[in-house]
Amino acid sequence: MSLSLNPEEQAIAARQDGAGMAMRIVAESARLLGAPRLIPIASTHIDGALYHGDSGTLFAEKLVEGGAKVVVRSTLNVGALDLMGCSRIRLEEPQRGMARRMMEAYRKLGCEQSWTCAPYQAGHRPALGSDVAWGESNAVVFCNSVLGARTNRYGDFLDIACAITGRAPDYGLHRPDNRRARLVFDVSHLSPSFLGSEIAWPILGSLYGREVGNAISVVTGVTAHPGEDALKAFGAAAASSGAVGLFHIAGVTPEAPDVKAILAGAEPEAVIRVTPDMVAKARAGLSTAAATESIDAVAIGSPHLSSAEFDSLERLIAGRRLAVPIYACTGRHALALLERDGRRKRLEASGVVIVVDTCVVVTPIMPELGNGVLMTNSGKFAHYAPGNTGYAVLYASLADCVESAVLGKPVFTDIAA
Numbered sequence: 001m002s003l004s005l006n007p008e009e010q011a012i013a014a015r016q017d018g019a020g021m022a023m024r025i026v027a028e029s030a031r032l033l034g035a036p037r038l039i040p041i042a043s044t045h046i047d048g049a050l051y052h053g054d055s056g057t058l059f060a061e062k063l064v065e066g067g068a069k070v071v072v073r074s075t076l077n078v079g080a081l082d083l084m085g086c087s088r089i090r091l092e093e094p095q096r097g098m099a100r101r102m103m104e105a106y107r108k109l110g111c112e113q114s115w116t117c118a119p120y121q122a123g124h125r126p127a128l129g130s131d132v133a134w135g136e137s138n139a140v141v142f143c144n145s146v147l148g149a150r151t152n153r154y155g156d157f158l159d160i161a162c163a164i165t166g167r168a169p170d171y172g173l174h175r176p177d178n179r180r181a182r183l184v185f186d187v188s189h190l191s192p193s194f195l196g197s198e199i200a201w202p203i204l205g206s207l208y209g210r211e212v213g214n215a216i217s218v219v220t221g222v223t224a225h226p227g228e229d230a231l232k233a234f235g236a237a238a239a240s241s242g243a244v245g246l247f248h249i250a251g252v253t254p255e256a257p258d259v260k261a262i263l264a265g266a267e268p269e270a271v272i273r274v275t276p277d278m279v280a281k282a283r284a285g286l287s288t289a290a291a292t293e294s295i296d297a298v299a300i301g302s303p304h305l306s307s308a309e310f311d312s313l314e315r316l317i318a319g320r321r322l323a324v325p326i327y328a329c330t331g332r333h334a335l336a337l338l339e340r341d342g343r344r345k346r347l348e349a350s351g352v353v354i355v356v357d358t359c360v361v362v363t364p365i366m367p368e369l370g371n372g373v374l375m376t377n378s379g380k381f382a383h384y385a386p387g388n389t390g391y392a393v394l395y396a397s398l399a400d401c402v403e404s405a406v407l408g409k410p411v412f413t414d415i416a417a
Contacts, residue, residue, distance in 0.1 A: 003031045009038060012165065018066025022164035029158050030169035039170045043073040043126050044163040045119050045143075047135030048156035049106040050362055051080040051099035059157055060105035063164070068109060070163040075114040075124045077136040078304075079103045080363045083115070084335060084356040087327075090364040099363075109160065115357035116331030118232065118304040120147060123333065128254055131174055133162035138236035138303045138380065144246040146231050148254035150174045153245050173246055179255065180264045181218035181248050184271040185211065188221030190279065194417045198233075198312075199397035201226060202379030204274070205234035207282035209242025211272050218248040218262050225252050229306055236303050237379025279417035286382040286395035289373045295394065296372040298405045299360050301329030302380040307337050309398075314347060316402040322351030323408030326401070327366065329359040351405070361388040375401050375410065 005013065005027060013023040030038060048056065080099035081089055091099060107113060116122050117136050126132045126149035134140050134151045143149050152172040154162060162168045173179055185208055187195065194200050208217070226234075231252075238244040248256035256262035300313070305328055313328065328347070335356050338344040344354060353365075360366055361384045366374070374391035376382055377398045385393050394410055403411040 003027060003035060004037050009167065018063040018068025019164055021066060022063065022068060022161040023167070025158065025161040026165050026167055026169065030171075033169050033171045035169035035171040037170050038167040039131055039174060040166055041072060041133050041162060041168045042130045043124065043132045044070070044154070044159055045075050045077060045124065045134040045136060045139050046106065046111055046159045046163060047077040047154075048160050049076050049079055049103060049111070051095065051102050054098050056156065057098045057102040057105065060102055060109070060160070063160065064105050064108045068164045070110040070160075071166040072163060073124065074111040074163040075116070075119040075122070076106055076111050077115070077117050077139065078358045078362055079115055080358060082355060082357050084332065086335070087353055087355040087365055089358070106160070109164070111163070114331060114333070116304050116333065117302070117359070118306070118331060121228070121304070121306050121333065122331055131168065133159060133168040135159040137239035138232070140245055141235035141239045141247065142232060144173060145235055145248065145253050146228065150179070179216065179246060181216050181256070181262045182269045183212055183215050183217035184259065184268040185217045185219045186221050186271060186273045187219060189273060189275055190221070190417045192223070194279070194415055195222065195226070196224070197397070197415050198230065199377065199415055200417075201230040201234040202237045202377065202382070202395070203279060203283045203286065205237030206241045206286060206379045206383070207274065207278060208234070208247065209238040209240065209244050212242060212244065214243035214245065216246055216248070217272075218250055218256055218259055220250050220259055222249050222252055229309055232303050233379060237383070240380045240383040276417040283395065286379060287393055288386050289392035289394050292373050292394075292410065294373070294409050295324055295375050295404055296369055296391070297324055297366055298326040298375045298401045299329070299366070299381055299385065300326065300377055300398065300401060301355070302359055302361065302378040304359070305330040305334060307334050310334060310338060310343070310347075312398060313352070313402065314343060316399055317347070317350050317352070317406075320350065320406050322405045324405050326352045326405050327355055327360050328352050329355040332356060361385050366391065375404050377401050
């Protein structure tokens, strides 16, 4: 099936400016994907502003020089620098300068200076059924699954091209038939106490991603809404361990009022019955560190911490001094609330290092130790930290992470699946 551009799209593609370059990128991507047409989009979330090399900076600056501007609401994922000055970034020149130039170029393109991987908790929540073009794996899966908007995983630098043109290729998860579930992921054999715990959802997400890959599945056996932060953690882990862009939870997510509806009357291709043993193995797989009597740091906030998660963190610390730092990654939206009532000062006085605009797994912040041990409650951090930071990982609940940071040694409290 060949791509058909309407007269307006053809005219833009023929231009020799930034918008023309962006339209040609979107159109050629659509051809490669087999999309028959381009569709209008309501918003974008841009992942391409994170510095990975000079070419990304030069590309963004070329768009700026060509007079390009985004034509839909466009928030930005994390960059490589903490522009708010909350944490010390160890990125050296010339990389630091190029990263700053890149972030500035995206500002000039008209993108919102959100710098968060959780734009959906910073006020960017597209409507149910609307077409958008989002990047960043956890943001994509949350947008599709929890908000019910429609996006594929738009990578660098197709995301900014979609933002400038206001168009995206018509394929994949933009099409309703591709969003129905084919598999069932049954958690009904797990204990209610486990499903009600914070620690469960990154573990289940990690298991889900490995079991379903990029297939669309519906989770059954969840009897109560686990909360937005739990769904955030589940989706982030699933997108890290698999290629998950969309999940459904029967009775919880908006497109799955029940199993029959999201299966569209068809029989599931497979039913994955999750057992406590499967959960135990998935939990063990999130840790890479050998048995140890000490830890060097705790890192939380992948995806970025919400205000409610900071409430939990402060309550668990209870004014105590930490023996090792807790790196708490978040966005400006949460930082503003912390500063409004003096909580930032209290947390930092306890030994919390607040990281804004970025996170510890995408830019050098934590000290280079060679054989350091990091504890986290994030399935996504657990997946990426060993390769990106050089630290071995211990996975635990937020409560255990805080107790471990206070004592300087790992503490584990078992919650049986």
